[in-house]
Amino acid sequence: GENVEQHPSTLSVQEGDSAVIKCTYSDSASNYFPWYKQELGKRPQLIIDIRSNVGEKKDQRIAVTLNKTAKHFSLHITETQPEDSAVYFCAASRVPGGYQKVTFGIGTKLQVIP
Amino acid sequence: KAGVTQTPRYLIKTRGQQVTLSCSPISGHRSVSWYQQTPGQGLQFLFEYFSETQRNKGNFPGRFSGRQFSNSRSEMNVSTLELGDSALYLCASSPGGGGSTEAFFGQGTRLTVV
Numbered sequence: 001g002e003n004v005e006q007h008p009s010t011l012s013v014q015e016g017d018s019a020v021i022k023c024t025y026s027d028s029a030s031n032y033f034p035w036y037k038q039e040l041g042k043r044p045q046l047i048i049d050i051r052s053n054v055g056e057k058k059d060q061r062i063a064v065t066l067n068k069t070a071k072h073f074s075l076h077i078t079e080t081q082p083e084d085s086a087v088y089f090c091a092a093s094r095v096p097g098g099y100q101k102v103t104f105g106i107g108t109k110l111q112v113i114p
Numbered sequence: 115k116a117g118v119t120q121t122p123r124y125l126i127k128t129r130g131q132q133v134t135l136s137c138s139p140i141s142g143h144r145s146v147s148w149y150q151q152t153p154g155q156g157l158q159f160l161f162e163y164f165s166e167t168q169r170n171k172g173n174f175p176g177r178f179s180g181r182q183f184s185n186s187r188s189e190m191n192v193s194t195l196e197l198g199d200s201a202l203y204l205c206a207s208s209p210g211g212g213g214s215t216e217a218f219f220g221q222g223t224r225l226t227v228v
Contacts, residue, residue: 046217104149
C-alpha cells in the first residue's frame, strides 16, 4: 500500500520567514496530493492540493511543488504569520474512481514566533 | 450547507466494552472515510464507504468495523475496547464522483478508554 513520509515533525520559524515541509510517497500510481491544516482543537481543513499533471501550484502565500520522478512534494509558506501556527498534514491518494483512500503523513507542527 | 457532523463529541468507555460512532456527511456526498488520530501516529486510515459499500480498508484489526446507510450516514463500531483505542476519530466526506477530491472533515469524536 501507499506510504507517505513527512518531515520535519516540528518546525519553528520567525514571523516573516518562509517554512518548507517535505513529503515523499511510495505508490507511483498516486495522482492527487492534498495538504491539510489542523489548528489546535479543530478539524483538518484543506489548504491546497495538486494533481500529478501539474508541477507547481500557488495560492497567495502558500505553494506546493511536485516531483513525480522523485516521488516527493513540498509545501512552501512565505511571509509566515502567527496564524499559520498549526499542524500540517500532507497526503497522497489515487483518483478518480469514485473512491479514495487517502494516506496521510504523520504531520508537521509549525510554530511561527512573533 | 451543513458540514460533516459527528456524534457524540466525547465518549468514555471501559476496556472490553464496545462503542458506536456516527458520521453524517455533507448533503449529496456519497463517500465517507474514517480516520484514527493519535499524537504519535498522526492520521491513520480506517476505511472508506461509498454507496453503502466498503471500498477501502486500512490496517486495523477486525474489532474495527463500519457501515454506511442509504442516506450516506455512516457508523463505525469498535468492539472489545482496548486502552490503545483511545484517540480522536475523524470522519471525512467527499462527493465521491469521478474527479472529485476534497475531503471535508467532521469535528471528531474523542474516545477515551479507561
